[in-house]
Amino acid sequence: MMPTPDQTDATESETTGLPGLRTWRNVYLLVVAVFVVWVAFLVALERIFS
Amino acid sequence: MNPLDYVVLLATLLGIAIYGIWRTRGRRDLKTYLKGDGNTKWIVIGLSVMATQASAITFLSLPGQGYKSGDEGGLSFVQNYFGAPFALIIIAAVFLPIYRRLNVYTAYEFLGRRFDSKTRLLGAALFLIQRGLGAGITIYAPAIVLSTVMGWRLDITIIFSGLIVIVYTVAGGSEAVNVTQKYQLAVIFAGMIAAFVVLVERLPTGLTLTDALTLAGGFKKLNGVDFSLSIHRRYTFWSGLLGGMFLALSYFGTDQSQVQRYISGASLRECRMGLMFNAICKIPMQFFILLLGVMIFVFYLFQQPPIYFNRAALEHAGNLQGIESNFAKAHAEEKQQLLAWLIAKRAGDQNAETAARTAALAAQQQTDAIRAKAEAAIVGKSRTTTNEADYVFITFILDYLPHGIIGLLVAAFFAAAMSSKAAELNALGSTTTVDFYRHVIAPAATDAHYVTASRGFTILWGLAAIGFALCANLAENLIQAVNILGSVFYGVVLGLFLVAFFLRRIGGTAVFWAALAAQLLVFVLYFSLNISYLWYNFIGPAACILFSVAIQTAIGPTARRDEGESQI
Numbered sequence: 001m002m003p004t005p006d007q008t009d010a011t012e013s014e015t016t017g018l019p020g021l022r023t024w025r026n027v028y029l030l031v032v033a034v035f036v037v038w039v040a041f042l043v044a045l046e047r048i049f050s
Numbered sequence: 051m052n053p054l055d056y057v058v059l060l061a062t063l064l065g066i067a068i069y070g071i072w073r074t075r076g077r078r079d080l081k082t083y084l085k086g087d088g089n090t091k092w093i094v095i096g097l098s099v100m101a102t103q104a105s106a107i108t109f110l111s112l113p114g115q116g117y118k119s120g121d122e123g124g125l126s127f128v129q130n131y132f133g134a135p136f137a138l139i140i141i142a143a144v145f146l147p148i149y150r151r152l153n154v155y156t157a158y159e160f161l162g163r164r165f166d167s168k169t170r171l172l173g174a175a176l177f178l179i180q181r182g183l184g185a186g187i188t189i190y191a192p193a194i195v196l197s198t199v200m201g202w203r204l205d206i207t208i209i210f211s212g213l214i215v216i217v218y219t220v221a222g223g224s225e226a227v228n229v230t231q232k233y234q235l236a237v238i239f240a241g242m243i244a245a246f247v248v249l250v251e252r253l254p255t256g257l258t259l260t261d262a263l264t265l266a267g268g269f270k271k272l273n274g275v276d277f278s279l280s281i282h283r284r285y286t287f288w289s290g291l292l293g294g295m296f297l298a299l300s301y302f303g304t305d306q307s308q309v310q311r312y313i314s315g316a317s318l319r320e321c322r323m324g325l326m327f328n329a330i331c332k333i334p335m336q337f338f339i340l341l342l343g344v345m346i347f348v349f350y351l352f353q354q355p356p357i358y359f360n361r362a363a364l365e366h367a368g369n370l371q372g373i374e375s376n377f378a379k380a381h382a383e384e385k386q387q388l389l390a391w392l393i394a395k396r397a398g399d400q401n402a403e404t405a406a407r408t409a410a411l412a413a414q415q416q417t418d419a420i421r422a423k424a425e426a427a428i429v430g431k432s433r434t435t436t437n438e439a440d441y442v443f444i445t446f447i448l449d450y451l452p453h454g455i456i457g458l459l460v461a462a463f464f465a466a467a468m469s470s471k472a473a474e475l476n477a478l479g480s481t482t483t484v485d486f487y488r489h490v491i492a493p494a495a496t497d498a499h500y501v502t503a504s505r506g507f508t509i510l511w512g513l514a515a516i517g518f519a520l521c522a523n524l525a526e527n528l529i530q531a532v533n534i535l536g537s538v539f540y541g542v543v544l545g546l547f548l549v550a551f552f553l554r555r556i557g558g559t560a561v562f563w564a565a566l567a568a569q570l571l572v573f574v575l576y577f578s579l580n581i582s583y584l585w586y587n588f589i590g591p592a593a594c595i596l597f598s599v600a601i602q603t604a605i606g607p608t609a610r611r612d613e614g615e616s617q618i
Contacts, residue, residue, distance in 0.1 A: 017319060024322065028139045031329045035135045038333050039287075042125065042274030049267025 051200065051448075051456055058457030062237055063464055067218045070230035074222025080497040083223035083504060084155050084480050086314040094228055095324025098311045098473075099302070100331065101231035101238075106192030106467035107440070109238060109339065114359075114439030116271070116343020117350075119418055124271035125340050126285040131333050133295025134302075138329040141303045142322045144551055149309065150318050155484045156477075157309040157547070164550040165558030167489070172565055173546050174485035177306055178478065180539040185474050185511065186518025192467045193519065196460065198362045199444050208519045211464055215471045216512035220505045224310055224480070227472045234465035241462030242342065244455050245447065249345050252450060254352045261392065262348045268407060269414060271344045274337070296587050300544035302328075307477035346446050351388055351414075354381045357424045359441035367428040377420045384413035475515070479508030537583045538576055541590015542569045548591055549598045556598045560605060564597035 021027050051059075081088070115127045154160050158177065162170030189212050197204040218226050253262055266272055276286045283289075302308045302325075315321035357377045358364045387410035394402035425438065447459045483504040492499070542565050549561050571593050572586050 015319065016323075024143065027322075027326055028143065031135050031139060031326055034330050035132070035333070038337075039132075039275055042128070042337070045125075045263075046267065046272045046274060049263045049272055050270075 051460065052453045054453045055457030055460065058454055059461045059464070062458070062461035063214060063468070066230050066233045066237070066465065067214050067468075069233065070218040070226040071221045073229050074226040080155075080500045080504070082225065083501045084310070084484070086223075086225040086228055088314070089316045090225075090228060090314045090320065091316060092320040092323030092327065094232055095312050095315050095321060096327030096331075097235050098228045098231045099308060099324060099328050100335070101235045101466070101469040102307055102311055102473040103301070103470075104235075104238070104335075104466055105188055105470040106463045107195075109242065109466050110192055110195055110443060110463055111437065111440040112336070112339040113343035113346060113446075114437070114442035116340035117347045117442045118343075118439055119269075119414075121273075121276075122284055124266075124344060125274035125337065126276060128274050128333060128337050128340055129276065129285045129287055129290030130294055131298075131336050132287065132290035133292065134298040134332045135329040136291075137295045137298035137302060138325045138332075140299060142325045142329075145303045145547070146312070146321055146325070147318060148551070149313050150321065154313070156306050156481050157304055158306070158481065158485045161546060161550060162485075162489070165561055169546065169558045169562045169565070170485060170489070172562060173304075173543055174481050176539050176543050176569075177304075178481060180536050180543075181305070181307065181474060182478060182511065182514065183518070183535055185471070185478065185515035188467060188471045188474060189515060190519035192463050195440050195444060196463060198360065199441065199448065200460075205520055208516060211467055212471070212512060212516040212519065215468045215475065216509060219472045219475045219479075219512070220508050223501075223504070224314055224476055227469075227476045228311070228314065230472065231469045234469040237458070237465045238462040241455075241459040242339065245443075245451065245459060246338075246342050246345070248451055248455065249342070249349060249446075253345075253349060257352075257392065261395075262345060264395075265348050265351065265388065266344045268411070269347070271347060293587065296544070296591070297540075300540045300587065300591075304543050304547045305477070306481050307473045310477050310480060311473060343442065346442060349446070349450075352385055354378060356445065357421060358428050359438050359445045360428075361441075361445070363428050363438075370424055370427060373420060373424045373427070377417060377424070380413060380416040380420055384410055384417055387413055471515070475508050475512050478511040479504045482507040482511070534576075534583045537586045538572055538590075539569075541587045542572065542594050543590075544587075545591035545594025545598075549595055553595070553598065555607065556602045560602035561594070561598045564601050565594050567597045568593035 016022060016024055016027055018027065021030060112127070115122075116124060118124070149157065149160060152160055152163055154163070156174070158170050158174035161173045189208050193204060193207040193211065196202065197207045218230060222229075250259060250262075263272070276283065277288075278286050279288065280286070281289075312321045312324050315324060356364070357370070357374050358367075364370070387406050391403055391406035391410055394406055444463075447456055451459065483500055487503050487507070488495070488500055492503075495503075545568055546561060546565050549556050549564075568590055572590050575589065576583070576586065
């Protein structure tokens, strides 16, 4: 009854299927970039309307 | 609420539950019951992860947090989520491929593969204690607020929402949780967006969204980022980034109620995409809910709010006529100054604008002081276990939203409670079945037997949660007590996983005794030190890692496990 390792995942782990973001490293960088944009937006929101 | 609201409420809740049962009817094999049909797409995973984390109290009390004054009010709470994107990246890059490759049902099964059986049981037991005790609060917290405001019986509210969840979670397992969460989240978003639109519509004529934001900024409500290094401030950029990352890492990476949501994907890509969806959407979502609270604050600048939002507690407090009369006068003065400010702003009269704004800020401080006085009088006379901020949004909904939308919003709160509850019950049932029943008691039974056992355990956990929620009002400060319990256990569980993933020379015996010692240390510190319980989320994993290294060094290198280790 022990589960067996899933062999299918080994080959698909490198591809994202996203145009312009072919590696997961690029996807992670995009997430970090979005975070930076959000922080900048929040800082700007406070400064503009203070 | 009128009959239309009740129709919307019941049709929404029962409709989603019945759909979940129908969509997942006839699930008999263990893999499908615990992990779904293996075809789950990233958007379903993403929404499911989001729905599991966002409980009813998130949607009830977060707008109240945005409404609040002071350093901890306004948008400041959004910083709590700053660590989440980074934690989700670590989970997607490190944790997830290993969970998928080992094809585990539970996160603790991985500990068994990486270390040994005793470490697996320790991790699973710590999860069951913490999540099992916390399960009741997921039902109790929104029920106490909604029953207080609506005048419903608390016990009926708890039993009604608890039983619906048990029925569809037991019937359809993990897939039922996923398919219902998708629609529950749609109801939640529809309700929140409807509330925001109605709120902006109901702002005074001529007051634009820019004016509203300028007012909010003037009252320091748009304080979304604080780079202060002070450890005394609860929400700062740094505490959110570091503390939030640890919290998110332990919650998303090691809590079975979350792990079960994202390991069920059709492929590693779908699972990762689901997590990255949350990494991108988490901060905007929390920002939007807090902004809703900020807009409610602006709305109540022009419309006199109740002196205390928990009206049941206000009634228990007796005669506060003097305080209420002072409050009405101070609020009228503030409103007058704000209108003068708006007129001066439109006329381009800089001096008059500055003078009116200064006077409005002074008037706001006056109303805050009166409200604080009222709160002290009310809290002293009534026995309340909830925060007043929890009542801000629901009071606004009942007083100002049209019928039908009220029913939709109340359905949204219940949907949020049920989606979190379903994921918790599903995880508790799965862990009890896979890590204890199948692993220790009945290792050679059939899949159908395990599915039946899992259903039985899910029912037991569900009934225990309802029972706990029904008894919960006997305890003071219950929510805080459960949060403390979580922090006391969460850290050590995270420590076990961090050692498993990153310290490959540490063996099962070293980490097992290290985790027990770390847990003991956390207990001792908890009872002897007077520090915020949030620190235990750092102390637990740090102690577990240090003790593991020390014990492994003392006992010498351990032979690597032949099973599992090589696959990791």
